Amino acid sequence: MEHHASVTAPTTARLLICGVVAGPLFLALWSVQAVTRDGxxxxxxxxxxxxxxxxGWIQITNFMLCGALxxxxxxxxxxxxxxxxxxRWAPVLVGLNGVGLIMAGIFPTDAGAGFPSGAPAGxxxxxxxGMLHEVGFLIVQIAWFGACLVFAxxxxxxxxxxxxxxxxxxxxxxxxxxxxxxMDSLSVRMVLATAIQLGLLAVLARHHIRT
Numbered sequence: 001m002e003h004h005a006s007v008t009a010p011t012t013a014r015l016l017i018c019g020v021v022a023g024p025l026f027l028a029l030w031s032v033q034a035v036t037r038d039g040x041x042x043x044x045x046x047x048x049x050x051x052x053x054x055x056g057w058i059q060i061t062n063f064m065l066c067g068a069l070x071x072x073x074x075x076x077x078x079x080x081x082x083x084x085x086x087x088r089w090a091p092v093l094v095g096l097n098g099v100g101l102i103m104a105g106i107f108p109t110d111a112g113a114g115f116p117s118g119a120p121a122g123x124x125x126x127x128x129x130g131m132l133h134e135v136g137f138l139i140v141q142i143a144w145f146g147a148c149l150v151f152a153x154x155x156x157x158x159x160x161x162x163x164x165x166x167x168x169x170x171x172x173x174x175x176x177x178x179x180x181x182x183m184d185s186l187s188v189r190m191v192l193a194t195a196i197q198l199g200l201l202a203v204l205a206r207h208h209i210r211t
Contacts, residue, residue: 008208008209011079016206017205018205019074019076019206020073020205020206022073022198022201023202025069026062026194029062030191033055034050037055038117039114039115039117041115042188043184044115044184049113052108052111052115053117056116062105063101063102064106066098066198068098070101070201073094075095078091080208093146094143096142096143097139097147097197099143100139100141100143101140103133103135106132107130107136108133109134110125110129110133148171151167152167155167163207170196170197177189177196
């Protein structure tokens with residue numbers, strides 16, 4: 001059982017706050033770049049392409065900072081979830097979201113779709129670092145969907161039906177957004193799915209800060 005009789009220890013609360021700010025900060029930095037980078041078209045270019053070119057260090061930092069914040073949040077969850085269903089796996093899976101994002105920052109994607117300037121107009125040829133970038137993305141997806149399942153089961157066991165339904169609805173919403181068969185809007189839908197994913201991690205971190 002979760003016990004909410006006492007407040008969260010200050011160090012644990014600070015770690016969980018990292019998870020609260022990770023998603024909004026990531027999306028804020030992306031949105032600023034999306035409207036200021038020359039040649040970037042959010043309807044055509046995946047957000048990972050912002051890691052390329054001279055200002056690419058901003059998005060690289062964005063990936064790694066968000067990943068580090070999620071690792072801190074995972075450490076906070078590890079301190080807070082002492083018992084009950086999923087108390088070991090929940091922090092691990094949140095942490096793997098951070099690992100995948102850091103990996104996506106360390107290994108940039110390949111240029112394509114005409115961005116940055118001079119890049120081929122079509123799909124890029126996959127390089128070794130581009131492949132590792134995709135592995136990082138895959139880790140994030142698997143870990144996030146896994147975390148949704150673990151938290152849904154945990155909340156169900158605790159009798160927290162509203163939170164259980166939220167953790168079940170979020171992956172369904174992300175899947176439906178990505179499954180729409182309209183390639184011209186894929187980049188926008190990927191950002192929307194990312195917002196759903198990071199938003200859920202943020203509210204879960206906030207939920208576990210006892211006040």
